[in-house]
Amino acid sequence: MSTCVMKRLDVWACRSDAVTLSEKLIRLQCVDVEVTPLKDDDITRFDASERIRDCEKRQQSVESALEPLYRYSNRKKKNGKRKLQTDPDDFVKAGGPADAQRIADGIISRKEELEALEKEETTIISFLRTLEPWREYEYPVDFSGTESTKFILGAVPVTVTDDVLDERLKDEAAAYREVYSSATMRNMVFISAARDAPSVLRRLNMCGFVRADFGEASGTAAELIRKCSERLKEIEKEKTDSDSMIRESAKNIEVLETYWDVIGTELAEARLRERLAATKNCVILRGWVPAVREEKTAAVLEKTDCAYELSDPDENDNVPVKLENNAFARNFEWVVAMYSLPAYGTYDPTFIMGICYVILFALMLADVGYGLLLVLGGFLAPKILHLPESTKRAFNMFGFCGIGSIITGVLFGGYFGDLPIAIMKTYFPEVTPPSTLALVVDPVLDPMTFLIIGLAAGVIHLLAGQAVNFAILWREGRKIDAVCDVGLVWVLYAGIALLIISPDVGKWVLISAVAALIITGGRNEKNWLKKPVKGLLALYGLINFGSDVISYARILAIALSGTVLAQVFNILATMVTVPVVGQIVMIVILLIGHVLNLALSALSGFVHTSRLQYIEFFGKFYIDGGRPYSPMLPSSRYTEPKYN
Amino acid sequence: MESTISMTLWDLLGKFLLNGQVLAVIGAALAAILPGFGSAKAVGSVGEALDGLMSEDPDKFGKGFLLEALPATQGLYGVIVAFIVITKVGVLGGTPVANIEQGLYYFFACMPIAFVGYYSAIRQGRVASAGVATIAKRPDASGKCVIATAMVELYALFALIVSFVFVFFPPFGA
Numbered sequence: 001m002s003t004c005v006m007k008r009l010d011v012w013a014c015r016s017d018a019v020t021l022s023e024k025l026i027r028l029q030c031v032d033v034e035v036t037p038l039k040d041d042d043i044t045r046f047d048a049s050e051r052i053r054d055c056e057k058r059q060q061s062v063e064s065a066l067e068p069l070y071r072y073s074n075r076k077k078k079n080g081k082r083k084l085q086t087d088p089d090d091f092v093k094a095g096g097p098a099d100a101q102r103i104a105d106g107i108i109s110r111k112e113e114l115e116a117l118e119k120e121e122t123t124i125i126s127f128l129r130t131l132e133p134w135r136e137y138e139y140p141v142d143f144s145g146t147e148s149t150k151f152i153l154g155a156v157p158v159t160v161t162d163d164v165l166d167e168r169l170k171d172e173a174a175a176y177r178e179v180y181s182s183a184t185m186r187n188m189v190f191i192s193a194a195r196d197a198p199s200v201l202r203r204l205n206m207c208g209f210v211r212a213d214f215g216e217a218s219g220t221a222a223e224l225i226r227k228c229s230e231r232l233k234e235i236e237k238e239k240t241d242s243d244s245m246i247r248e249s250a251k252n253i254e255v256l257e258t259y260w261d262v263i264g265t266e267l268a269e270a271r272l273r274e275r276l277a278a279t280k281n282c283v284i285l286r287g288w289v290p291a292v293r294e295e296k297t298a299a300v301l302e303k304t305d306c307a308y309e310l311s312d313p314d315e316n317d318n319v320p321v322k323l324e325n326n327a328f329a330r331n332f333e334w335v336v337a338m339y340s341l342p343a344y345g346t347y348d349p350t351f352i353m354g355i356c357y358v359i360l361f362a363l364m365l366a367d368v369g370y371g372l373l374l375v376l377g378g379f380l381a382p383k384i385l386h387l388p389e390s391t392k393r394a395f396n397m398f399g400f401c402g403i404g405s406i407i408t409g410v411l412f413g414g415y416f417g418d419l420p421i422a423i424m425k426t427y428f429p430e431v432t433p434p435s436t437l438a439l440v441v442d443p444v445l446d447p448m449t450f451l452i453i454g455l456a457a458g459v460i461h462l463l464a465g466q467a468v469n470f471a472i473l474w475r476e477g478r479k480i481d482a483v484c485d486v487g488l489v490w491v492l493y494a495g496i497a498l499l500i501i502s503p504d505v506g507k508w509v510l511i512s513a514v515a516a517l518i519i520t521g522g523r524n525e526k527n528w529l530k531k532p533v534k535g536l537l538a539l540y541g542l543i544n545f546g547s548d549v550i551s552y553a554r555i556l557a558i559a560l561s562g563t564v565l566a567q568v569f570n571i572l573a574t575m576v577t578v579p580v581v582g583q584i585v586m587i588v589i590l591l592i593g594h595v596l597n598l599a600l601s602a603l604s605g606f607v608h609t610s611r612l613q614y615i616e617f618f619g620k621f622y623i624d625g626g627r628p629y630s631p632m633l634p635s636s637r638y639t640e641p642k643y644n
Numbered sequence: 645m646e647s648t649i650s651m652t653l654w655d656l657l658g659k660f661l662l663n664g665q666v667l668a669v670i671g672a673a674l675a676a677i678l679p680g681f682g683s684a685k686a687v688g689s690v691g692e693a694l695d696g697l698m699s700e701d702p703d704k705f706g707k708g709f710l711l712e713a714l715p716a717t718q719g720l721y722g723v724i725v726a727f728i729v730i731t732k733v734g735v736l737g738g739t740p741v742a743n744i745e746q747g748l749y750y751f752f753a754c755m756p757i758a759f760v761g762y763y764s765a766i767r768q769g770r771v772a773s774a775g776v777a778t779i780a781k782r783p784d785a786s787g788k789c790v791i792a793t794a795m796v797e798l799y800a801l802f803a804l805i806v807s808f809v810f811v812f813f814p815p816f817g818a
Contacts, residue, residue: 338787447809557801560808561717564724571736600720603713607794614791 003341003348003626004322005291008313011284013306018046018276018283022269024300025287027643030631031297032288032320036277046276046283055267058101062260065104068111072250083386083640084254088262100259103252110242117242121235124228130212131228133180133187134221142218150197154211155185156204168207174200187212257638264635272632288313288320288629319344321626329354331397334390339614341626347472349622353613354400356461360612362404363457364558364605366443367414367566370598374402398602412450412559413438416594417566426574443559444567451556458552461612462545465620466490472621484520488513489541514539548616554608562601569593664747665733665740671754672729675807679722679761679800686715686769693776700780707779707786711772714793718765721804725757728811746816753810760803768796 009031013021025031038045091097134141134153145151156165158181165176174192181187192200201209217224277284289297294310301308313319321341323333325348332354342348365371378399382392409415413436424433436442443450466486473482492513498506521538522531573589576582618624634641660666694708729750734740741747775789 338791444812447805447812451805551798553805554798554801557805557808561721561724561801561804564728564808565720568724568727571731600713600717603710604717604797607714607790608797610787611791611794 003344003346004324004629006288006313006319006322006344006629007291007294007310008317008319009285009287009289009297009308009310011287011301011306011308013283013285013304015278015281015283017305018273018278019269021283021285021304021306022272024304025272025285026265026269026632026634028293028297028300029633030289030293032629032631033272033275034286034288034318035275036284036286038277043277043279043284046273046278048270048273051270052267052274055263055270059260059263059267061108062100062104062256062263064111065107066253066256066260068107068246069250069253069256072247073253083636083638084258085640085642086258086261087644088258088265088634088641089643091258091262096255097259097262100252100255103249104256104259107246107249110246114239114242114246117235117239121232121239124232124235127215127217128225128228130214131221131225133182133185134212135180135225137179137189137221140219141212141214141221141224145191145194148194150192150194150200152190152192152197152201152204152211153188154190154204154209155187156210157208158182158184158186160186160207164207168203169200172196172200172203185210261635261637261639261641264637265641268632268635290322290629313344318627320629322629323348323350325350325354328400331393331400332357334393335397335610335613337628338610339618339622340624341628343623343625344627346623346626347468347621349468349618352464352468353617356464356617357397357609357613358400358404359457360461360555360609361401361605362408363454363555364608365401365405365562365601366408366412366559367416367562367601368406368409369414369416369419369594370562370601371402371405371407371409373598374398374405374602376402378402398606401605411438411440413442414563414566416590417563417570417597419566419570419590422567422570422574426577443556444563447556447560450559451553454555454559455549455552457555458549458612458616461552461617462548462620463490463493465617469621480523484516484523485538488516488520489545492517492542493545548619551616552612554612558601558604558608562597562604565597565600566594569597662744663741664743664745664750667744667747668729668733668741668750671751671758672726672733674758675722675729675754675761676726677722678758679718679765682762682765682769683716683719686718686765686772687712689769690715690772690776693773697776697780704779704783707783708776710786710790711775711779711793714772714790714797715765715768717797718761718768718800721757721800722761725754725804725807725811728808729754732811732814742816746814749814749816750811753807753814755807756803756810757800757807761800764796764800764803768793768800771796 011021025033131141133155137153139151141153143151169176172192173196174190176188176190179187179189190200190204201211214224219227273283275285289310298308298310321344323336323341325333329351332350335357336342336348336350336353362371365374378395378397378401381387382395387395415437418437420437421433424431436445438445441449441453466489470482470486473479473486491509495506495510495513498509500506517538518532518535521536522534525531525534569589573586573593576585690708690712694705694712697704697708730736732738733750741750771793772789775786775793778789779786
């Protein structure tokens with residue numbers, strides 16, 4: 001299986017048709033548009049920046065209008081629901097964009113009103129706090145005195161008693177009165193002769209006087225307090241009004257969401273145009289289409305005013321890579337992509353890797369219980385939560401791994417660790433429980449056998465990698481390379497294996513394989529002195545193979561840590577044997593413990609299986625460096641566009 | 645006079661510290677303590693890096709969280725070995741350690757995971773922290789960061805195997 005065959009698409013069109021062209025290509029949903037190189041000074045990049053800015057601005061306003069609506073709607077944000085299927089054309093024809101923009105603007109102005117009201121409310125509340133101590137003061141707060149007197153309002157600390165004040169003001173023509181005293185401050189009014197006011201203030205300031213600030217307000221404190229309270233009530237009502245208007249608009253969520261995606265698609269079209277090269281009157285596009293979509297693409301372009309050519313890629317092209325696999329292997333593509341996509345036209349190992357992945361993962365997480373949970377979560381969760389395709393595949397992958405875990409769980413005796421045995425020991429002490437539930441071997445009781453099983457799986461995995469390499473070389477016509485570089489190594493392994501079974505035969509097979517490797521290893525080396533060195537280096541591959549195999553010992557370690565940790569939780573859970581309480585404690589500990597263990601074991605299993613694939617398996621044959629195929633698509637954040 | 649006191653101290657040491665049971669328990673304790681230290685330190689430092697990332701982009705939590713969870717495993721491996729010792733030396737099953745030799749056996753059996761667990765957790769934490777920084781700039785590289793972090797884990801796993809086999813199958817039968 002090779003990567004998906006691609007066709008190169010070149011389009012030339014009039015500049016005035018660029019918008020229609022981009023619209024049609026987006027709707028095709030299968031064209032990966034390259035940033036067309038500018039080869040000539042006369043050729044410039046197509047400029048769609050104004051359009052992009054406009055779209056982004058509108059999109060932002062819709063987003064800011066949507067945000068308060070989610071608070072009032074009982075609907076979840078974007079996950080956890082099936083996407084609404086809409087025809088954007090119908091939406092536009094029915095005047096949707098204008099309506100939606102009006103709704104969005106309305107909500108935004110309400111939001112701004114609300115914010116302004118809230119700000120005013122805070123100011124009034126803090127002003128009320130200033131006014132409260134002056135409630136009993138009978139003169140208007142802005143009354144600053146008569147022609148010859150000056151009224152000074154403010155507070156001094158309670159430590160400044162009347163005696164202190166008398167002492168301070170004894171040389172001044174001033175009188176004072178306390179209006180209100182709190183635990184820390186005394187609110188006072190000072191009356192002094194107008195000409196003495198500055199020196200009175202100076203003296204007061206020295207003992208911690210803080211002058212009251214009422215801003216522009218006029219009238220007595222009591223009056224002001226009444227007015228403020230009334231305004232507060234009004235604000236409360238206005239806020240409720242604005243709020244209920246926004247709440248009312250919550251029914252329009254879907255209109256706004258559809259509108260967001262319509263703008264999103266416009267934005268995608270504009271971004272596509274930005275990738276075009278343009279002359280004064282003409283635009284040039286270079287893109288990639290999977291060969292299976294060639295006819296459909298041609299049919300669409302046929303109806304568009306443009307010239308186009310669909311051709312096979314040549315050597316200098318940077319062809320995007322798309323993997324195409326069956327319903328099982330498809331779920332493992334993202335694991336391959338996480339390493340790096342295979343170069344265009346090379347072998348796509350996803351299917352074989354998928355099978356190996358399930359086996360290795362299942363050896364690391366050999367447990368029926370955990371396997372069942374993975375199967376349930378992996379296959380049901382994407383259906384219930386309506387997850388997007390890419391996430392669904394990741395879940396399904398763990399589902400398949402779960403199937404493997406159930407099988408290995410039966411073989412190696414894992415049922416939530418040793419839960420059945422632990423329960424038997426606690427609740428049926430008269431029955432002697434079996435020492436293990438394993439059909440083949442229990443990794444805890446006989447780790448050596450399990451280690452050998454793990455290493456054997458590793459050897460098979462590595463041989464599979466080499467077999468893939470053999471097949472690739474053979475198919476490329478490099479049959480001599482295939483036989484000398486891979487075939488002879490296999491003879492060597494066979495010799496080592498025979499050495500154990502029947503030393504006499506094995507010895508000769510081994511010697512001849514080593515000799516053949518040394519002789520053929522340097523076949524491509526022109527220098528005669530270097531030939532034997534290269535040959536000896538070929539033998540070094542054997543040591544590499546050994547260290548690769550040892551790497552699979554991690555299977556045992558991860559299986560052990562998962563199983564033993566599960567047993568630890570089972571022991572802890574069955575420690576309390578008091579009726580009822582014991583059962584409750586048991587269920588709580590089992591739930592928490594096994595969920596934690598499953599999460600950690602699945603993480604370890606995922607990470608280490610991936611590593612074994614990337615380094616041990618891919619290292620044998622893989623040619624990486626593919627550029628991912630990413631066709632330009634209509635926006636589908638909230639809705640699923642269905643074009644007629 | 646002096647010699648009497650030192651004799652008494654030596655006796656005390658011999659009686660309470662240098663007996664097999666205590667040595668086995670010290671080994672188990674170190675197997676739980678050192679990797680726990682290492683994992684706590686590593687998870688903590690990755691968590692700090694992750695919090696920094698959260699201030700910029702809370703959506704990347706899922707990706708960063710995987711990295712934070714990875715160096716947590718060494719602490720677990722230590723607990724597993726410690727727990728097996730506990731089930732062998734008469735605390736939760738098994739029989740108390742008979743003599744100093746057996747105690748020393750358990751003590752040294754715990755050392756691989758104790759030391760390798762401690763050191764590998766810290767080093768793994770540093771790779772994971774660097775991974776969090778990478779995710780901040782290139783979220784699509786998160787998978788590769790996870791794999792790079794997992795590379796360190798192998799040595800802790802090897803140490804776990806060694807310690808596990810030692811403590812689970814003592815040659816003197818327990």
